[in-house]
Amino acid sequence: MRSGVMTRRFTVEEYHRMVEAGILGEDDRVELIEGELLEMSPISSRHAACVKRLTVLLFERGGRRFLVSIQDPIRLGERSEPVPDLALLRPRADFYASAHPGPEDVWLVIEVAETSGAYDRERKLPLYGRAGIPETWVVDLEREEVVVGRDPSPEGYRTLCIARRGETLAPLAFPDLTLSVDEILG
Numbered sequence: 001m002r003s004g005v006m007t008r009r010f011t012v013e014e015y016h017r018m019v020e021a022g023i024l025g026e027d028d029r030v031e032l033i034e035g036e037l038l039e040m041s042p043i044s045s046r047h048a049a050c051v052k053r054l055t056v057l058l059f060e061r062g063g064r065r066f067l068v069s070i071q072d073p074i075r076l077g078e079r080s081e082p083v084p085d086l087a088l089l090r091p092r093a094d095f096y097a098s099a100h101p102g103p104e105d106v107w108l109v110i111e112v113a114e115t116s117g118a119y120d121r122e123r124k125l126p127l128y129g130r131a132g133i134p135e136t137w138v139v140d141l142e143r144e145e146v147v148v149g150r151d152p153s154p155e156g157y158r159t160l161c162i163a164r165r166g167e168t169l170a171p172l173a174f175p176d177l178t179l180s181v182d183e184i185l186g
Contacts, residue, residue, distance in 0.1 A: 089106055107134060146162070164181055
């Protein structure tokens, strides 16, 4: 406690109850990260275009081997439920109607960042790694690069690399699904 001020951290259940009670609306752009309720940046047209481009590329090249989740929550434990821009999920007959996917359901998370690059690299990338998600890409539109995190551990990803224009990437789970950084960035 600092100077009589306390921070209140929320659980995923409390977060969902706030939505059910109407405190938060379904369209509010917030996500729960390590117990903190954070407002997400507005989506620019450039950011939206990148998400659409990636969606088309993944659908066209991936077939029915995975589900492409677009700006949907992933539950990472009791205190985190981020909303990544894209995720490749294990197919499930109910399309996750019974519950949001957890780390065991996710092959790849993709975050697209225009103004939030530092936040996504420094806070969200390690969060996904600590949760055990096998791979995360942060598409940084400002720097024109894709930061790739692999080999998750309790501290975050053990392996980080950067792909730039002229290079290609493929998800670990689908090595035949090759994307060029130029295609991703547009």
